[in-house]
Amino acid sequence: MQTLSLFLNFLIIVLAIKFSDAFTRNDFPDDFLFGAASSAYQWEGGVDEGGRTPSVWDTFSHSNSIGNGDIACDGYHKYKEDVKLMAEMGLEAFRFSISWTRLMPNGRGPINPKGLWFYKNFIKELRNHGIEPHVTIYHYDLPQTLEDEYGGWLNRKVIEDFTAFADVCFREFGDDVKLWTTINEATIFAIASYSDGFAPPGHCSPSKFINCSTGNSSTEPYIAGHNMLLAHASASKLYKLKYKSKQRGSIGLSIYAFGLSPYTNSTNDEIATQRAQDFLFGWMLKPLVFGDYPDVMKRILGPRLPIFSKEESKLVKGSSDFIGIIHYMSVYITNLTPNPSLLSTRKDFYTDMGVDMIYIGNFSLFEWEADPWGLEGVLEYIKQSYNNPPIYILENGKQMNHGSTLQDTSRVEYMQGYIGAVLNAIKNGSDTRGYFVWSMIDLYELLSGYKYSYGMYYVNFSDPGLKRSPKLSASWYTGFLNGTIDVASKDIIKLQSNISGSSSM
Numbered sequence: 001m002q003t004l005s006l007f008l009n010f011l012i013i014v015l016a017i018k019f020s021d022a023f024t025r026n027d028f029p030d031d032f033l034f035g036a037a038s039s040a041y042q043w044e045g046g047v048d049e050g051g052r053t054p055s056v057w058d059t060f061s062h063s064n065s066i067g068n069g070d071i072a073c074d075g076y077h078k079y080k081e082d083v084k085l086m087a088e089m090g091l092e093a094f095r096f097s098i099s100w101t102r103l104m105p106n107g108r109g110p111i112n113p114k115g116l117w118f119y120k121n122f123i124k125e126l127r128n129h130g131i132e133p134h135v136t137i138y139h140y141d142l143p144q145t146l147e148d149e150y151g152g153w154l155n156r157k158v159i160e161d162f163t164a165f166a167d168v169c170f171r172e173f174g175d176d177v178k179l180w181t182t183i184n185e186a187t188i189f190a191i192a193s194y195s196d197g198f199a200p201p202g203h204c205s206p207s208k209f210i211n212c213s214t215g216n217s218s219t220e221p222y223i224a225g226h227n228m229l230l231a232h233a234s235a236s237k238l239y240k241l242k243y244k245s246k247q248r249g250s251i252g253l254s255i256y257a258f259g260l261s262p263y264t265n266s267t268n269d270e271i272a273t274q275r276a277q278d279f280l281f282g283w284m285l286k287p288l289v290f291g292d293y294p295d296v297m298k299r300i301l302g303p304r305l306p307i308f309s310k311e312e313s314k315l316v317k318g319s320s321d322f323i324g325i326i327h328y329m330s331v332y333i334t335n336l337t338p339n340p341s342l343l344s345t346r347k348d349f350y351t352d353m354g355v356d357m358i359y360i361g362n363f364s365l366f367e368w369e370a371d372p373w374g375l376e377g378v379l380e381y382i383k384q385s386y387n388n389p390p391i392y393i394l395e396n397g398k399q400m401n402h403g404s405t406l407q408d409t410s411r412v413e414y415m416q417g418y419i420g421a422v423l424n425a426i427k428n429g430s431d432t433r434g435y436f437v438w439s440m441i442d443l444y445e446l447l448s449g450y451k452y453s454y455g456m457y458y459v460n461f462s463d464p465g466l467k468r469s470p471k472l473s474a475s476w477y478t479g480f481l482n483g484t485i486d487v488a489s490k491d492i493i494k495l496q497s498n499i500s501g502s503s504s505m
């Protein structure tokens, strides 16, 4: 899911998209994985079926008027149909998440046989069609019972419960699943949920723009982030001790990564950009690779930043076999210049980071510009600063108005640009091993419901049968993956005329 952190002090800039040189699937390594993604709450529906109980996401989506995932794409019933579409599309891999409360309705303890059966069948279906599953263990959907019982991610008890949930996933699905992401976009998850208050459980300090029922934006994001790192590391250790020698999979954490570049060439903006890299990437990457938080965060946050004990530091360091990257857009960074009329007065993650983020594109329409160099920059930065770890791009995609057209040419251009950026990074030594389009089909989106979507398949949400229809992007991806399409705009035009002749919405 794309989670936008709505920083309120922004300017708007429009960039012209430039295209990469021609390339094909065959320019990538054979074992590179091209796939597409989804998550449980956004795709499955069936929220009251088969013994599933509510997660914090159900509670949150029912408390606003944006829409909810009660039915979503009905993947819970339509998974066979969707796997067939994936196979026709030529997907090499599919990324999805396990609903914690479908598998363990009480958050801990007994396993729900119907939930187990659903995921086993789904994974078998993928395997039978030659599609590699990439499983996200946790995608924002904490059992509501654990939130109520002890405050979820703010309490260290979550580490034990998360590890026990992961244990069930490894034991039950690990013979067929070789790629595990513990926690989805942990960085922005902590920020959106505990600093902004935009995502469940919706905590924040009061401000001019939003009042949450509870929270503290200057402390909670760091506490939740700390517990996420420890929970990830604990699950990873368990995997390595108990399963890895037999199952031979790998396990990683994923972070949200804006493309970052200084707004001007002033020294102040360059320093601000380094600080933003440390807050947005280093916050999680430095502990995972080097065992501790970035110095600049320790200095600015003081006692608000939790401390790793020696043992915890050892546990976290080296716990991620790969880094998962969620990337959608770039921002320019400039040193924070408080604007009293706009800026919230509260202390939060962004005021701690001390930068203004300048979005590229029309933010009011949520139509940010494609900036493939931003992703190239992220991959290059991680290569150079964090010992070139293996990377999977776990989400990248283009949001458009839902149902506006099947001819999503700008989405195809976006995908071409970004896949080209990944190729450039690989050519320059980045160990990037996979790329997943967000999303396989139109989904329920946390911040926009059904208004905007990212799917390569259109879903008619007003149709009782939730009919799926391929967009231009689906045909383009198929052609790219089967090697018949070279990345050049004339191929898009040919596809475009084919789709307008053959498909109706």
Ligand SMILES: *[C@@H]1O[C@H](CO)[C@@H](O)[C@H](O)[C@H]1NC(C)=O
Pocket (backbone or CB within 6 Å): 205, 206, 215, 216, 217, 218, 219
């Ligand atoms: C947040 O916590 C800090 C540190 O404990 C405290 O100084 C501050 O008053 C709290 N802010 C809110 C809004 O509760």
Ligand SMILES: *[C@@H]1O[C@H](CO)[C@@H](O)[C@H](O)[C@H]1NC(C)=O
Pocket (backbone or CB within 6 Å): 206, 207, 208, 209, 210, 211
């Ligand atoms: C939040 O609460 C504060 C203090 O009660 C108030 O000044 C502010 O206007 C509220 N903000 C919103 C968005 O309601």
Ligand SMILES: *[C@@H]1O[C@H](CO)[C@@H](O)[C@H](O)[C@H]1NC(C)=O
Pocket (backbone or CB within 6 Å): 265, 266, 267
């Ligand atoms: C920034 O760029 C301008 C215009 O290209 C140049 O004149 C100036 O010397 C540069 N400043 C720094 C600090 O590099």
Ligand SMILES: *[C@@H]1O[C@H](CO)[C@@H](O)[C@H](O)[C@H]1NC(C)=O
Pocket (backbone or CB within 6 Å): 012, 014, 362, 364, 365
């Ligand atoms: C952004 O979208 C708004 C709303 O439709 C429109 O008024 C504005 O002109 C657009 N700005 C740019 C830079 O395209």
Ligand SMILES: *[C@@H]1O[C@H](CO)[C@@H](O)[C@H](O)[C@H]1NC(C)=O
Pocket (backbone or CB within 6 Å): 380, 384, 428, 429
């Ligand atoms: C390519 O990698 C080298 C060595 O890490 C680095 O110095 C250079 O800046 C990179 N080039 C680009 C375009 O990122």
Ligand SMILES: *[C@@H]1O[C@H](CO)[C@@H](O)[C@H](O)[C@H]1NC(C)=O
Pocket (backbone or CB within 6 Å): 403, 460, 461, 462, 463, 464, 504, 505
């Ligand atoms: C969606 O489905 C409804 C109900 O079946 C139908 O009336 C409508 O035309 C469909 N919309 C599109 C864009 O296909």
Ligand SMILES: *[C@@H]1O[C@H](CO)[C@@H](O)[C@H](O)[C@H]1NC(C)=O
Pocket (backbone or CB within 6 Å): 474, 475, 476, 478, 479, 480, 482, 484
């Ligand atoms: C390759 O993809 C193109 C474009 O979607 C499609 O027309 C063609 O049938 C596919 N070829 C094979 C061999 O799958």
Ligand SMILES: *[C@@H]1O[C@H](CO)[C@@H](O)[C@H](O)[C@H]1NC(C)=O
Pocket (backbone or CB within 6 Å): 479, 491, 494, 495, 498
């Ligand atoms: C368009 O359709 C024609 C006829 O069905 C097919 O030969 C051609 O390969 C298609 N073009 C693309 C780019 O898929």
